[in-house]
Amino acid sequence: MADIKKINHSELVSAELINDLRRIIDSARSHVAATANYELTMMYWNIGNRINRDDLDNERAEYGKQIVAQVARQLQDEYGAKGFDEKSIRRMMQFARLMPDSKIVAQLATKLSWSHFIEVLPLKEPLQREFYLTMAATERWGRNKLREKIDGMLYERTAIATKPEELIKQELSNLRETDTMSPDLVFKSPYFLEFTGLKGMYSEKSLEDSLVAHLEQFIMELGNGFTFVERQKRMIIDGEDFYLDLLFYHRKLHRLIAIDLKLGRFKAQYKGQMELYLRWLEQNEMQPGEETPLGLLLCTEGSDEQISLLQLDKSGIRVAQYLTELPSKEVLLRQLQKSLEAAKENMPTDNEKQ
Amino acid sequence: MADIEKHNPNNSSQIALVAEPLLKQLRELIENTRQRVASIVCDETTQMYWNVGNAINTFVLQGNRAEYGKQIVATVSRQLAEEFGSGFEEKSVRRMMQFATEYQDFGIVATLSRQVISA
Numbered sequence: 444m445a446d447i448k449k450i451n452h453s454e455l456v457s458a459e460l461i462n463d464l465r466r467i468i469d470s471a472r473s474h475v476a477a478t479a480n481y482e483l484t485m486m487y488w489n490i491g492n493r494i495n496r497d498d499l500d501n502e503r504a505e506y507g508k509q510i511v512a513q514v515a516r517q518l519q520d521e522y523g524a525k526g527f528d529e530k531s532i533r534r535m536m537q538f539a540r541l542m543p544d545s546k547i548v549a550q551l552a553t554k555l556s557w558s559h560f561i562e563v564l565p566l567k568e569p570l571q572r573e574f575y576l577t578m579a580a581t582e583r584w585g586r587n588k589l590r591e592k593i594d595g596m597l598y599e600r601t602a603i604a605t606k607p608e609e610l611i612k613q614e615l616s617n618l619r620e621t622d623t624m625s626p627d628l629v630f631k632s633p634y635f636l637e638f639t640g641l642k643g644m645y646s647e648k649s650l651e652d653s654l655v656a657h658l659e660q661f662i663m664e665l666g667n668g669f670t671f672v673e674r675q676k677r678m679i680i681d682g683e684d685f686y687l688d689l690l691f692y693h694r695k696l697h698r699l700i701a702i703d704l705k706l707g708r709f710k711a712q713y714k715g716q717m718e719l720y721l722r723w724l725e726q727n728e729m730q731p732g733e734e735t736p737l738g739l740l741l742c743t744e745g746s747d748e749q750i751s752l753l754q755l756d757k758s759g760i761r762v763a764q765y766l767t768e769l770p771s772k773e774v775l776l777r778q779l780q781k782s783l784e785a786a787k788e789n790m791p792t793d794n795e796k797q
Numbered sequence: 798m799a800d801i802e803k804h805n806p807n808n809s810s811q812i813a814l815v816a817e818p819l820l821k822q823l824r825e826l827i828e829n830t831r832q833r834v835a836s837i838v839c840d841e842t843t844q845m846y847w848n849v850g851n852a853i854n855t856f857v858l859q860g861n862r863a864e865y866g867k868q869i870v871a872t873v874s875r876q877l878a879e880e881f882g883s884g885f886e887e888k889s890v891r892r893m894m895q896f897a898t899e900y901q902d903f904g905i906v907a908t909l910s911r912q913v914i915s916a
Binding site: 464475485 | 808809812813815816819820822823824826827830833834837838841842844845848849852853856873876877880881
């Protein structure tokens with residue numbers, strides 16, 4: 444008996460046991476939360492869809508309004524005021540109307556909560572909504588992060604937005620169903636680097652220093668899957684020293700990403716330099732199972748005609764603009780919409796391709 | 798037409814009548830969802846209790862710790878209650894261990910709990 448008293452009781456229970464128990468409980472709780480979220484969202488969709496079927500928003504507007512009001516009143520009576528007030532019922536109707544594909548909603552509902560869906564309802568374009576929800580589900584954004592991304596016009600800045608609608612739908616579907624990410628979903632332009640605090644004149648070195656100093660924010664802006672590998676990567680080619688500004692690895696794309704920082708506009712000769720880096724990386728750094736490295740040239744300004752003439756995408760190179768000082772949101776949005784329209788106009792039609 | 802509807806004293810009962818079939822289907826939707834959620838939550842909880850009980854049982858049996866079973870349960874319950882709140886006091890944890898012991902074959906438990914819910 445005395446022996447037992449001497450033993451420190453907390454030593455009896457190993458950290459391993461507590462960790463196992465923690466894992467069991469956390470896992471069960473998140474399963475329950477995911478289920479509850481899924482069922483709730485699908486229920487709201489089904490309610491909205493069922494009411495929409497009666498077409499109450501149509502010609503006899505006053506009549507339809509009264510029916511919806513009556514439905515809300517009854518449901519609130521029977522199921523409680525929370526969630527079934529008239530505003531919420533109308534939101535369910537809007538939800539089902541704006542996202543008519545229940546299969547897509549079901550895929551998203553397993554990973555998102557109702558508050559995520561509410562966040563995207565005010566957006567104008569269906570693909571915009573689908574993009575934000577899919578990215579939020581894949582990258583596990585909370586509601587607040589989703590709101591930030593929408594405020595930051597992520598969709599308009601992402602390369603996928605310049606592509607044809609069918610392609611966008613396809614890429615998003617692939618991402619949801621097989622968790623494969625395409626570079627078009629990863630890369631964007633312009634990148635917001637205002638966290639560097641750089642204004643006016645600055646050197647490439649200051650920019651690089653600042654990005655590395657604020658690495659966490661830089662990666663948040665680059666996107667979730669990026670991991671930092673090295674800065675000033677030294678490559679010896681024909682006895683000469685070359686230095687790549689920043690080397691990253693993207694976990695979902697499974698490829699190295701070479702980032703070169705340039706002050707000023709894009710110049711055609713940047714292409715040759717980046718190609719050299721990429722081929723060297725392919726030969727000397729690329730691991731088995733990885734895809735070929737991609738290059739990202741960050742410039743303060745693009746040169747659209749040169750860029751399209753050089754067919755950079757064939758070499759796995761992308762050019763993106765970066766901003767260290769952000770203009771007002773309205774100005775930004777207008778610029779983005781203009782370049783989106785321009786990009787779509789320049790897209791080859793089916794006849795021109797091949 | 799709209800004016801007549803507005804001033805018609807029988808309007809509210811007309812509305813109620815028309816809305817009733819719609820309401821019936823919505824009620825069904827809501828009830829089904831609730832039942833499904835309750836069933837899944839129950840399954841998950843049951844399985845969690847079994848897993849927790851089983852993990853502790855295994856730990857106690859390994860490495861000659863059987864004599865210290867009581868202290869182990871007390872320590873574990875304290876830590877779990879601290880992190881996860883109520884539902885993990887000593888008494889409950891003991892019941893989870895007993896549950897895992899008595900239903901060694903977890904397959905039985907999983908089917909049983911589903912049958913109980915639908916009854």
